[in-house]
Amino acid sequence: MEEYKEIMQAKKGKVDVTPIANFFREEVKQQITKNCWKPRVVAFLTSDDQGAIDYSKWTKLACQKDGIEFLLKRVERVDLEDLIIEANNDPCVHGILVYYPVFGGMMDSYIQDVVSPTKDVEGLSTTNRFNLYHNIRYMDGETATKKCVIPCTPLAMVKIIDNLGIYDKSLTMGEHLKGKTVTIINRSEIVGRPLAAMLANDGAIVYSIDINGIIIFQAGKRHGTIKMSETTVTREEAISKSDILILGVPSPNYKVNSDLIQDGTIVINFAGCLNVEESIQEKSILVPTIGKVTIAMLERNLLRLFNNQISNK
Amino acid sequence: MEEYKEIMQAKKGKVDVTPIANFFREEVKQQITKNCWKPRVVAFLTSDDQGAIDYSKWTKLACQKDGIEFLLKRVERVDLEDLIIEANNDPCVHGILVYYPVFGGMMDSYIQDVVSPTKDVEGLSTTNRFNLYHNIRYMDGETATKKCVIPCTPLAMVKIIDNLGIYDKSLTMGEHLKGKTVTIINRSEIVGRPLAAMLANDGAIVYSIDINGIIIFQAGKRHGTIKMSETTVTREEAISKSDILILGVPSPNYKVNSDLIQDGTIVINFAGCLNVEESIQEKSILVPTIGKVTIAMLERNLLRLFNNQISNK
Numbered sequence: 001m002e003e004y005k006e007i008m009q010a011k012k013g014k015v016d017v018t019p020i021a022n023f024f025r026e027e028v029k030q031q032i033t034k035n036c037w038k039p040r041v042v043a044f045l046t047s048d049d050q051g052a053i054d055y056s057k058w059t060k061l062a063c064q065k066d067g068i069e070f071l072l073k074r075v076e077r078v079d080l081e082d083l084i085i086e087a088n089n090d091p092c093v094h095g096i097l098v099y100y101p102v103f104g105g106m107m108d109s110y111i112q113d114v115v116s117p118t119k120d121v122e123g124l125s126t127t128n129r130f131n132l133y134h135n136i137r138y139m140d141g142e143t144a145t146k147k148c149v150i151p152c153t154p155l156a157m158v159k160i161i162d163n164l165g166i167y168d169k170s171l172t173m174g175e176h177l178k179g180k181t182v183t184i185i186n187r188s189e190i191v192g193r194p195l196a197a198m199l200a201n202d203g204a205i206v207y208s209i210d211i212n213g214i215i216i217f218q219a220g221k222r223h224g225t226i227k228m229s230e231t232t233v234t235r236e237e238a239i240s241k242s243d244i245l246i247l248g249v250p251s252p253n254y255k256v257n258s259d260l261i262q263d264g265t266i267v268i269n270f271a272g273c274l275n276v277e278e279s280i281q282e283k284s285i286l287v288p289t290i291g292k293v294t295i296a297m298l299e300r301n302l303l304r305l306f307n308n309q310i311s312n313k
Numbered sequence: 314m315e316e317y318k319e320i321m322q323a324k325k326g327k328v329d330v331t332p333i334a335n336f337f338r339e340e341v342k343q344q345i346t347k348n349c350w351k352p353r354v355v356a357f358l359t360s361d362d363q364g365a366i367d368y369s370k371w372t373k374l375a376c377q378k379d380g381i382e383f384l385l386k387r388v389e390r391v392d393l394e395d396l397i398i399e400a401n402n403d404p405c406v407h408g409i410l411v412y413y414p415v416f417g418g419m420m421d422s423y424i425q426d427v428v429s430p431t432k433d434v435e436g437l438s439t440t441n442r443f444n445l446y447h448n449i450r451y452m453d454g455e456t457a458t459k460k461c462v463i464p465c466t467p468l469a470m471v472k473i474i475d476n477l478g479i480y481d482k483s484l485t486m487g488e489h490l491k492g493k494t495v496t497i498i499n500r501s502e503i504v505g506r507p508l509a510a511m512l513a514n515d516g517a518i519v520y521s522i523d524i525n526g527i528i529i530f531q532a533g534k535r536h537g538t539i540k541m542s543e544t545t546v547t548r549e550e551a552i553s554k555s556d557i558l559i560l561g562v563p564s565p566n567y568k569v570n571s572d573l574i575q576d577g578t579i580v581i582n583f584a585g586c587l588n589v590e591e592s593i594q595e596k597s598i599l600v601p602t603i604g605k606v607t608i609a610m611l612e613r614n615l616l617r618l619f620n621n622q623i624s625n626k
Contacts, residue, residue, distance in 0.1 A: 076543070078528065078540075078541035078542055078543060081446075103500075103525065103528075104525045105500075105501070105523070105525070106422060106501055106502040106503075107500065107502060107506060109419060109422045109502070110439060110442065110443075110502055113426075113439040113443070114443070126423060126426040126439060129423065130423075130426070130427070133394075187416075187418075187420065188418070188419055189419040189420060189422070189423055190419075193420060210418070212416065212417045212418070215391065215416075227391075228391035229391055230389070230391060
């Protein structure tokens with residue numbers, strides 16, 4: 001994008017992702033207006049956590065502005081499963097959103113799978129993740145009319161990297177990130193692992209790091225497959241040789257030492273708190289938050305699911 | 314069972330579950346022999362963890378003794394997903410078993426769902442758990458020929474409770490544990506939650522405790538449904554009023570204070586380490602380990618899945 005030309009040439013500075021978010025939201029809004037669509041999301045909030053409440057307000061505001069009906073429901077967590085199943089069965093609901101944590105731990109993974117994959121705007125259900133990992137693009141198999149959705153946050157990250165001009169579009173599909181090294185500090189099934197798979201699928205070598213160690217993700221031999229492998233490369237080595245460093249450790253105490261990060265590295269932080277000193281922007285490109293693009297991707301996923309559903313009729 | 318009459322009458326002592334395990338294994342063995350069946354399990358071991366290695370040896374020994382072909386495969390964790398998919402597609406494999414942890418965290422929940430629900434001897438896939446929570450007994454809907462499987466460890470627990478004579482069979486189905494209070498310290502999706510649902514389904518009031526707090530599970534208004542509710546009852550109060558106390562905290566440092574436990578309470582420990590002082594057996598009924606019955610349930614699940622698969626042909 002034109003907006004980032006200066007920063008990208010200087011190879012340092014702070015990136016505000018608002019223009020990227022606005023670009024995709026505008027696209028969504030136009031499609032809705034043009035077709036007189038009325039897509040509806042039901043969002044379930046079970047906690048009093050201020051972070052979750054704030055995020056729900058932001059999502060609601062953005063969606064309403066773009067022509068999406070956004071029903072925010074405050075519910076008891078013990079009733080959540082039944083309410084999700086009701087929403088799954090309600091033909092007037094096109095997308096379902098849950099603010100986590102609800103119970104915490106594995107029960108929340110279970111809840112993610114109670115949401116029907118056909119209404120899973122966040123792209124968190126196992127079905128949607130399995131399809132992503134196995135390069136399955138359609139929900140309806142060989143009929144190939146209903147596109148899968150991709151988890152919002154990793155999708156947002158890919159769109160940001162793309163719009164910063166990192167993808168080399170002169171190369172063939174699947175090689176746009178060829179020669180690039182990426183380190184992702186987070187291997188959750190919500191962000192870190194799907195993202196590692198997506199960037200590997202675009203040709204990058206990805207070091208995926210969590211408390212249990214490091215795994216390398218790269219493109220497999222067959223197109224669209226991912227190869228994981230063990231490595232003896234350390235966390236420090238991986239960070240030092242990375243063109244892109246992605247940070248997602250949900251703790252304000254976790255900070256990567258700036259000395260490890262090379263000049264000109266693109267540092268993208270999605271942790272909620274900053275996992276690096278802010279001064280890194282004096283020698284690298286810092287994207288401190290990505291939330292606005294995540295919301296735009298949520299809208300985009302919703303339109304895809306809406307489309308899949310109206311094509312049933 | 315006759316073997317437990319004395320202990321149950323004295324309302325104290327230590328229970329060895331071997332007779333219960335043998336009873337179910339004998340049943341499995343006879344069915345296999347009578348029908349000349351050749352059920353095959355593939356078990357994947359990725360770690361050097363001695364606990365996992367030992368458990369895999371025990372499972373293999375038991376299965377082989379009972380006429381089950383047990384292929385134990387030591388594999389790299391980065392290859393596991395592909396190998397599971399291969400086994401899913403192999404018509405000569407009837408059951409698939411994975412020794413966890415593999416990667417740890419959510420990636421392991423994902424792996425559980427890569428195993429086809431039709432070969433999921435452990436009953437850990439989301440589909441099999443969802444069916445359990447919603448009282449769905451068959452995998453093939455209204456055709457109703459292919460029975461679902463239930464997670465092995467909670468199923469073992471129910472069989473132990475039943476064989477100790479706690480179920481009041483004079484009451485109607487769904488009320489066999491009516492009036493009984495149970496506390497379960499563990500709410501994992503592998504053991505604690507499915508178990509809470511099963512015991513609630515049999516009429517008990519269940520206090521389900523984990524680090525995030527307490528939730529009550531009891532039978533819902535419609536038969537087969539479960540009602541969850543919040544409570545102000547404390548952990549100590551729940552333990553004190555329980556007829557059955559089930560312990561599953563994977564830490565040798567976690568011990569429930571014996572003073573909290575009433576005389577005659579049935580204490581079942583499945584933690585790997587004992588979550589209570591051994592001396593509790595002087596005033597209560599202690600079941601210190603249940604692993605042998607878990608293996609018997611695994612064999613039982615395998616036969617069910619084998620049956621479902623041969624009925625396809």
